[in-house]
Amino acid sequence: MNNENKNLIMLNLVLTALILVGLVISGFSFTKGETGSKDIYKSLLSKLEKHEELTNYSELYPRITRLDQPSIEQLVANELNFYENASEGDYLLEYLGMIVIYDSEKDKIISFFEQERIPDEMVNKLFAHEEAANHMNRAGEAVITKLDDQFLNTAKENNATFFQTARNGDYLFEWDDLTLVYNYEGDVIVNFLTREALPADFGQKLFAHPEVADHVGTDPTITRIDDQFLETMRENSQEFFNSANIGDYLLEWSDLAVIYDYATDSLVNILRPQQAPADLLTKLTSQPGLESYATETPRVSIVTADVLPQLLEQFPNIYTNAEAGNYVVRYADKLVIFDYNSNAVVDSFDLVAQE
DSSP, rough: OOHHHHHOOOOOOOTTTOOOOTTOOOOOOEOOOOOOHHHHHHHHHHHTTTTTGGGGTTTOOEEEOOHHHHHHHHHHHTTOOGGGGOOOOOEEEEEEEEHHHHHHTTTEEEEEEEOOOEEEHHHHHHHHHTTTGGGGGGGGGGGEEEEEEHHHHHHHOOOOOHHHTTTTTOEEESSEEEEEEEETTTTTEEEEEEEEEOTTTTHHHHHTTTTTGGGGTTTEEEEOOOOOHHHHHHHHHHHHHTTTTTTTTEEESSSSSEETTTTTTEEEEOOOOOOOOTTTTHHHHTSSSSSGGTTTTOOEOOOOTHHHHHHHHHHHHHHHTTTTTTEEOOOSEEEEETTTTTTEEEEEEEOOOOO
């Protein structure tokens, strides 16, 4: 593999210090080639070329989001200091390997964070494996995450089978049609999953629906529903998946979930999850004994009325005192059930980190 390809492969690490789970960066997002975005790309990237911090990224195209004031206040309120000098109208640029906040009017980089590169020799070692060999020419498209305990705890909750044998220090490689976990030290592909490529007109048809039109240019998690997945999901969320069929697509954003039947070009079901209040973690970490968690980024979910009976049945020792509307906040070593409205901890439990 040539040096150009190697330089394109950088760790897209989970920025737990910069991203708050359950809270959304709003504003306008643009991607290269998207209708109405070409002028924005041309204007911004031509100005950014002269900034030496971005010299190694001149051939890459970032995802661009225009920040608004509510989003900035929300992020800063949750102690995400990367955003503290941002202003409304600044742009968040997400490169493969770097994120930047840029003031276009002043032509000034406000903040930037560059992620570590993967070892050069990993490239040749990984693509020597049969499972990854046909993606060698698409190396620069991969989203790469170095797994840590916090990521694995969350990942195993959502997909225990796939991540069961993954370990701290392994690498997660994600393409649109392939996901694999790779152990670099042992030169072993721990697990892999292939996905069917989306039809060429999938996005055009989907975003023509007014219910999802405001999400054009964003990158949802997309799952093709098969029989095993559908059976599991109906056990956990029967109402939402009741009308879904094998072959439908589940699209998940942080603020929206959609089941889409591409064959008939119809939205089967839509769910807009309730968002966590901006000051949730500030209030929580003001509670006695939780002050030390103020700088950590947990996984946040809400207990809904339809899910609570299942939780009480499966985990009675944990959710006995929980009520619908409570928040479940999971850190690497602690799980907290929090009543936001009364500003009170319902229960908390110490967790044992997985080895």
